Amino acid sequence: MDLKALYMYAAVLALLLCSAATFIQSPTDVFGPVALLEPTPSSARDFGAIVSDAPFAVLRPESTADIALLLTALSTAPPHPRATVAARGVGHSLQGQAQARDGIVVETRSLPRTVVVVAARASGEATAHAYADVGAGALWVEVLEECLKAGLAPLSWTDYLYLTVGGTLSNAGISGQAFKHGPQISNVLQLQVVTGSGEIVTCSRTKTPDLFFAVLGGLGQFGIITRARILLQEAPPKVRWVRAFYDSFETFTKDQELLISMPEQVDYVEGFMVLNEHSIHSSSIAFPARIDFSPDFGSEGKKKVYYCIEFAVHDFGFSVDHVVELVSGKMSHMRPHIYSVGVSYFDFLNRVRMEEESLRSLGLWDVPHPWLNMFVPRHGIRQLKDLLMDTVLAGDFQGAILVYPLLTDKWDRNTSAVIPSAPDGVMYIFSVLRSADPSRCGRGCVEEMLEQHRLVADEACRVGGGGGGIGAKQYLARQPTQAHWRNHFGPSWDRFQARKARYDPVRVLGPGQGIFPWAD
Ligand code: FAD
Numbered sequence: 001m002d003l004k005a006l007y008m009y010a011a012v013l014a015l016l017l018c019s020a021a022t023f024i025q026s027p028t029d030v031f032g033p034v035a036l037l038e039p040t041p042s043s044a045r046d047f048g049a050i051v052s053d054a055p056f057a058v059l060r061p062e063s064t065a066d067i068a069l070l071l072t073a074l075s076t077a078p079p080h081p082r083a084t085v086a087a088r089g090v091g092h093s094l095q096g097q098a099q100a101r102d103g104i105v106v107e108t109r110s111l112p113r114t115v116v117v118v119a120a121r122a123s124g125e126a127t128a129h130a131y132a133d134v135g136a137g138a139l140w141v142e143v144l145e146e147c148l149k150a151g152l153a154p155l156s157w158t159d160y161l162y163l164t165v166g167g168t169l170s171n172a173g174i175s176g177q178a179f180k181h182g183p184q185i186s187n188v189l190q191l192q193v194v195t196g197s198g199e200i201v202t203c204s205r206t207k208t209p210d211l212f213f214a215v216l217g218g219l220g221q222f223g224i225i226t227r228a229r230i231l232l233q234e235a236p237p238k239v240r241w242v243r244a245f246y247d248s249f250e251t252f253t254k255d256q257e258l259l260i261s262m263p264e265q266v267d268y269v270e271g272f273m274v275l276n277e278h279s280i281h282s283s284s285i286a287f288p289a290r291i292d293f294s295p296d297f298g299s300e301g302k303k304k305v306y307y308c309i310e311f312a313v314h315d316f317g318f319s320v321d322h323v324v325e326l327v328s329g330k331m332s333h334m335r336p337h338i339y340s341v342g343v344s345y346f347d348f349l350n351r352v353r354m355e356e357e358s359l360r361s362l363g364l365w366d367v368p369h370p371w372l373n374m375f376v377p378r379h380g381i382r383q384l385k386d387l388l389m390d391t392v393l394a395g396d397f398q399g400a401i402l403v404y405p406l407l408t409d410k411w412d413r414n415t416s417a418v419i420p421s422a423p424d425g426v427m428y429i430f431s432v433l434r435s436a437d438p439s440r441c442g443r444g445c446v447e448e449m450l451e452q453h454r455l456v457a458d459e460a461c462r463v464g465g466g467g468g469g470i471g472a473k474q475y476l477a478r479q480p481t482q483a484h485w486r487n488h489f490g491p492s493w494d495r496f497q498a499r500k501a502r503y504d505p506v507r508v509l510g511p512g513q514g515i516f517p518w519a520d
Helices: 003-017 027-031 064-075 140-148 165-169 209-215 249-260 277-283 320-329 345-349 351-361 378-390 443-461 482-503
Strands: 057-059 085-088 104-107 115-118 131-135 152-154 188-195 200-204 223-234 238-246 268-274 306-315 338-344 372-377 399-407 426-434
Touching: 057 064, 064 085, 064 104, 064 188, 064 200, 064 223, 085 223, 115 140, 131 140, 140 152, 140 165, 140 345, 165 223, 188 209, 200 209, 200 223, 209 223, 209 482, 238 249, 238 320, 238 345, 249 268, 249 306, 249 378, 249 399, 249 426, 268 277, 277 399, 306 320, 320 338, 338 345, 345 351, 372 378, 372 443, 378 399, 378 426, 378 443
Parallel strands: 057 104, 085 104
Antiparallel strands: 115 131, 131 223, 152 223, 188 200, 188 223, 238 306, 238 338, 268 306, 268 399, 372 426, 399 426
16 A cells, blocks of 8 residues: 555544544644545535535545545445545536535546547547547546547537536436437446445446446446546537527427437537527527527517527538528528528537626626426427426526427436436427526525426426326436435336445445435
8 A cells, every 4th residue: 555545544544433523623734645635615515506515525536546445445434434425526516416514525626637539440440439538527628629639529518518527427418419419428438437335347338337327327326437438429620500590389399309300410409498688699699690680579478488499510511501401491480580600619519618708707607506407208398388487487587498309219228317208209308597696686586496496397297197297307406305316216216226235335425416315
C-alpha cells in the first residue's frame, strides 16, 4: 500500500470510528494530504437550488483505486456503514440527488478526464465501431471537442453539454437525436465501475452484463462509474437547422411523428410550446436566423398558444438543400413560418450555452429550478398538454416547455431507466423547465410550483381508473417516498431491488435519491 493509500485508509477508519458530530473539525489538519476534505458550499448545492444537504466530507479521487478504497472500507463496517456516499459530477441535479447529508460526496471531476478516441476506420473496421474511452467526470463538451479533432462524435446527446458523462449515464441522456439512436445509455459499449462493495469491474453487454445494465440509468445506486466507452460516428462539419411554427397541437405532433419516421433523412427532432413573445425571443438566442413570427397570443382568459418544431439535417457538403426541401414539403406548418439556417456542428450541439450566458447576464441562472420532466405515452399527450394548460400555464410562467417524440424500441429494457408502456412504440418527453426569479418568486412560491407539479405528475402517472389514466413516468425526479419509487419502477422494482442487494448490499450509495433509506 503506498503512502497516499495509507493516509486514505486512516481517514476512512477514523470516519468509521468517530460519529460525524465528534469527527475532527478539519480532516485535512490531521491527515495531511489525504483525499478526504472538508465540504465546500457547492457540495450541498445543485442546479435545482431546492434541496441543500451538507455532507460531512468530500473525496476528490485521483484514481479509481481511491474510490475503491473508500467504498471497501465503508461497506465492510458492520452492521451498517456510518456514512453514505454520493457521486457528484457537476451537480446539475434538480432535487439533491448528488448530495449526501452527513455522508461523503465523491467529486468525479477530479478523476483523470482523458478522452482517448479510437477511430475504427483507420484499422479497416466500420466507422460505426469507432469509440471514445472517457473519464466519467468529463463533460460532454470536452468529449465533443476531443472527438471532433478526429472528425468523429458521439451519436446521442443532451441539449446542454456541460454535464458529466457519469451523471447523464446514471439517468438516460436524451435530446433530439434519441428518436434515431436511442438515449445516451443506448450508445455505451463498456463501463468501468466501482461497486458499492468497493470492487472495480469492467463491464459490457457481454462481460458482467447485469452490472452494466444496472448502472445505466441506475441513479447512482449500484456503483460509481469511473470510465465509459462511448460509440462514435462520423461528425458532419455543418448542420442545417430548421424551425417551423404551428397553431394546432395535433398538426404539430403529427408532423413530429412524420419527421421521426424519416431517420434516413432527419438527424434531430425536438419541439417546444410558444407561450408568448418572450418564448420566441428566448428560444431564438442561439438560432441565428431572423424569425418574423409575431402571432396573436390572445388575452387573459382567452390565451392562444403556438408550437414550434425544430429539426436538423447533417450537412456533409452535398444534397442537404434537397433533403430539407423534401422533408419540409411534407410538413403542414403555418405558412410561411419556416426558417432555416446553416451552423457548425459544434455550435449546433452547444446551442444551450448561449442561452445560459444570456440568463447568467440577467442573474437568472443561479436561481431555483422547479422542473418537471415526464415521458408520456402517445395516447396521453393531448390530455397532458391540456392538464398543463389548466394548471402550470394558467398563471405567470417563466421558462420553456419542450415536447418531442421518442421511440421506445430504442431503449434497452435491461437498463435501469424507466419509461412508460407505449403500445404503439411512441412516447413523448414533456419538459417543463421553469426558473423562479427571486425578485418575483420567493420560497413559498417555489413550494407552490412544486406542489402544482406533484399534482400534475400524480395525475399523469396514474394508470387505469375511470378516465383510463395516462400512465406517464417521471424523468430526473426524486420521488418523495419509497412507496412512490416502487410505483415509479412498477414491474421492474423487484429487479432494481435485487441489483441493489447484489452490488451495494449495505446501501452506501446514492442517498440523495431517497430510494433505499436506512430507516426501512
Ligand atoms: P450530478 O447532478 O452530479 O449527478 C446526478 C446523479 O447521478 C446523482 O444521483 C449522482 O449521484 C449520480 N452520478 C453522478 N456521477 C456519477 C458517476 N460517475 N457514477 C454513478 N453515479 C453518478 N438531461 C437530459 O437527458 N437531456 C437534456 O437535454 C438535459 N439538459 C439539461 C440541461 C440543464 C441546464 C440541466 C441542469 C440538466 C439537464 N439534464 C438533461 C439533466 C442532466 O442530464 C442530469 O441532471 C445529469 O445527472 C446531470 O449531470 P451531472 O454531472 O450534473 O450529475
